[in-house]
Amino acid sequence: MAHRPPTLSERVRALLRGRTLVIGTPFVWLLVFFLLPFLIVLRISFAEMDGAMVSDLFTFANDELYMKLKLQNYLSILSDDLYWSTYLQSLLYAGATTAICLAIGYPFAYFMARAPSTVQPLLLMGVMLPFWTSFLLRVYAWKGLLDADTGWIGTLLKAVHADALLLPLGLISAEGQFMYTPFSLLLGMVYTYLPFMILPLYGTLSKLDLRLLEAAQDLGATPWQAFWRITVPLSKGGIIAGAMLVFIPCVGEYVIPELLGGPETLMIGRVLWDEFFSNNDWPMASSVAVTMVLLIIVPLAIFNRNQSQEARK
The missing domain is CATH 1.10.3720.10 (MetI-like)
Structure with a gap:
């Protein structure tokens, strides 16, 4: 029996699967090893030390959900x-x-x-x-x-x-x-x-x-x-x-x-x-780390955006 050649829709689906794998793998890597750790550090920066542990940001009591964000760490960075x-x-x-x-x-x-x-x-x-x-x-x-x-x-x-x-x-x-x-x-x-x-x-x-x-x-x-x-x-x-x-x-x-x-x-x-x-003082250290990351990433993001706009012209 002769092998049937793939149709156009099958070729498109195969191409999309290949592109998804190639593009998706770096995104998953960045998500697991950069974004998630950064979000953990960001979460700690808004908490406070409760003995040897870090306090929770969300508490549930009386059928109500409360969120407590401590901004003192970032205010200390601005004032110190x-x-x-x-x-x-x-x-x-x-x-x-x-x-x-x-x-x-x-x-x-x-x-x-x-x-x-x-x-x-x-x-x-x-x-x-x-x-x-x-x-x-x-x-x-x-x-x-x-x-x-x-x-x-x-x-x-x-x-x-x-x-x-x-x-x-x-x-x-x-x-x-x-x-x-x-x-x-x-x-x-x-x-x-x-x-x-x-x-x-x-x-x-x-x-x-x-x-x-x-x-x-x-x-x-x-x-x-x-x-x-x-x-x-x-x-x-x-x-x-x-x-x-x-x-x-x-x-x-x-x-x-x-x-x-x-x-x-x-x-x-x-x-x-x-x-x-x-x-x-993990919350204060996390605030310092988040501020340092933002001081680096934000200018780089602006620079890359300007470079992309110049490349399109």
Whole structure:
């Protein structure tokens, strides 16, 4: 018996099933591992501590359902300078880390993309190599490397009088004091998150059509003009992706400020830890976390909306 070819309606249903599976799987993942945990944290932020437990938002008594929302935590964030200063400091350090990673990562990614095809896998492995070692161990190693007396990097910085440049900039607190300063914090964050900037840039630059650069040179553009007018605009997607991959985790970073930072480098991750585990105030910590997420997501959502509107024009 000859096999009957599928009808048009059967093909449409099969296509929809495939699209539903492909599109639905990431949505289910985000729902289970992002939205639901965020809603739990949001719920705790409106509650209050009842001994060692968190109070319920809904109570049922006398055939009536009551909802009790505590707004004091969010009002405290608005009125307490500690939270605003740590939020601002976290954004500043995250922004500085992103800018430094872009300044270092773009030339490196450009060199990788222009390197011979036989060398590119070796360079890519060099970027990925730090991931083979524990993140905590890599950060902790900088404590010994930056010591001005025993660490070879600290000794080198002291020998070349780098502190004479870092001290006026406020990156270190005293001559020869490279640890527990903004300098050590930025160094650790740049070292940790630099690969997250290089990889998206390399993926974008490696796909760039070199014939566009040749055409620009034929029209009289200098290499520098061709770079700024063609290469940089066409790599905009990689720049944005790398900036997001670096900036977002840097804002809530806890381990690096704890190990390499000092009292003047207090970031919001440390405040969250103190509220959760030192003060045992889960509602206040949840309020801080929700505010931090909103400070990141809302600007990104506005930016993506503007990008989508520009793309439609």
